[in-house]
Amino acid sequence: MKSALFALSLVIATSMFSSGCYSKETMDSPPQKANTPPATMNTASMMDVSIMGFAFNPENVTVKIGSSITWTNQDRAPHTITSDDGSWDSGKIMQNGKYTHKFDKAGMFTYYCTVHPSMKGSIIVTP
Structure with missing residues (x-):
């Protein structure tokens, strides 16, 4: 059972990584703000x-x-x-x-x- 869960976790992690859902950049970077100008007007x-x-x-x-x-x-x-x-x-x-x-x-x-x-x-x- 443990090996089946491990294999399933590995498949999910691999598919997320290859699909772009996860990246080192995402983990190391602060969240990006929406591309809006500063509110000065x-x-x-x-x-x-x-x-x-x-x-x-x-x-x-x-x-x-x-x-x-x-x-x-x-x-x-x-x-x-x-x-x-x-x-x-x-x-x-x-x-x-x-x-x-x-x-x-x-x-x-x-x-x-x-x-x-x-x-x-x-x-x-x-x-």
Whole structure:
């Protein structure tokens, strides 16, 4: 009985391997994501950006005029969301804190964290 089960297991494994149902690449590689572009365009009136690992995620966002973006600080360190032109600034946002800004005109708006100037992001506002 054991030898019959072994033989059956061997036949199944061999057929899976030869049919492509199993491969070393599949076992060693992380699951592949669907081939979809990153979600940076938002047609809704709200968009969320997380602050995590000393980075804005997503770093670059495209929204329509009238949209609001809410940044949430998920780091333990304080951060700011400060426009490069100085027209808006969140002040220091502590862990789990939020800041929301509404974009009423089209254009490209770049911003950074004054506490960690290497943290940068951009927002494209379209009509």
